[in-house]
Amino acid sequence: MELLPRIEAHLKATGTPVTLFGRRVARDPRLVLDMRRGREPGPSMRRRIEAYLAEGAN
Numbered sequence: 001m002e003l004l005p006r007i008e009a010h011l012k013a014t015g016t017p018v019t020l021f022g023r024r025v026a027r028d029p030r031l032v033l034d035m036r037r038g039r040e041p042g043p044s045m046r047r048r049i050e051a052y053l054a055e056g057a058n
Contacts, residue, residue, distance in 0.1 A: 003049060004035050010053055025052045 011021060011032070022031030025048055035041065041049065 003041070003046060004032075006053055007032060007035070007049065025049055 007021065010016070011018060018032040019029035022029045022033075025031065026045060031039075031041075
């Protein structure tokens with residue numbers, strides 16, 4: 001499964017605002033908004049996002 005759909009599912013399941021997710025994961029409130037517009041996170045950022053999603057944090 002691609003990363004953005006997994007993030008979107010997490011946001012919906014937890015009710016987390018997109019800006020809060022970005023701040024928690026990357027200290028970047030625009031992370032998800034930019035990804036929705038085509039931004040591709042680098043390998044390091046992908047690992048951080050994957051780890052955050054895997055731990056089930058809200």
